[in-house]
Amino acid sequence: MSDLPENNPPLGLVLAGGRARRLGGGDKGFVRVGGRAILARVVEALAPACAAVVLNANDDPERFAAYALPVVPDGVPxxxxxxxxxxxxxxxxxxxxPDLDRIVTAPADCPFLPADLVEKLAAAASAPIACAASGGRRHPVVALWPVRLRAPLRRALVVEGERKVEAVMARFGVATAEWPVDPVDPFFNVNTPDDLATANRLAAEIDGARRTSGPGAEREDGVMEKRLDLRGLKCPLPALKTRKALATLATGDRLIVVCTDPMAAIDVPNTVRESGDTLEISERAADDLVFHIRKR
Structure with a gap:
């Protein structure tokens, strides 16, 4: 059994280059489910169990600027x-x-990734690669990879022309971690308008179950998540109220801050940086600025 992720966290890599050809074009990760970009949901799922998160995508990286994450293009043509x-x-x-010896990969079109993704993949890593599965079907792009495979993988891809992820996994050795598909398949991915309609329906059920009328809600993974609605407030109030809310949280808890003042795009991240906490996601949803912050 591999080390648990808190002792040996991987790098999180979001495969964000998929195109939404059947959904009007553009990047799949920017398609909104439940009012939020799928990419934001994927980053949120990976970030707590990863040492860092980066995006893999080609072309202009500026389209991902709101996420404040490194964007890594393909290194082969x-x-x-x-x-x-x-x-x-x-x-x-x-x-x-170089301090990290593994990466975990996930595509930017899976809005319901499980909170225990990294933990279960690490626990299943009896072979060099650990792959997620649900309903008896493997999902090869959701996997844990050792960094030491980079040279043999380069040879397979560049020299031998291998393109199939499953074939590479079979060659190097793969273990499987299985998830249930009820109440929702955590690896459901959005490809078509029908998929998007299904995802929005599921998101309404899942997100609605997490909301409470009180100041915070405990998620299924045991993390307390607090939402701070600061729409209509002008700076410096959003930054001041964010600082005050962070002071009430325990380590590992999350704070979701929603603002409308454009200056909050500068002030809130500065406040998080000064407090030593982690800004996991910064995104724009319609007229709102949304910040996902983890207490350290």
Missing amino acids: DRPGPLAGVLAGLDWAAVHR
């Missing part, structure tokens, strides 16, 4: 698919985070 993204993540970890 001709866009050969998700294996190029995995290799880019392994290379980035080796250069920028």
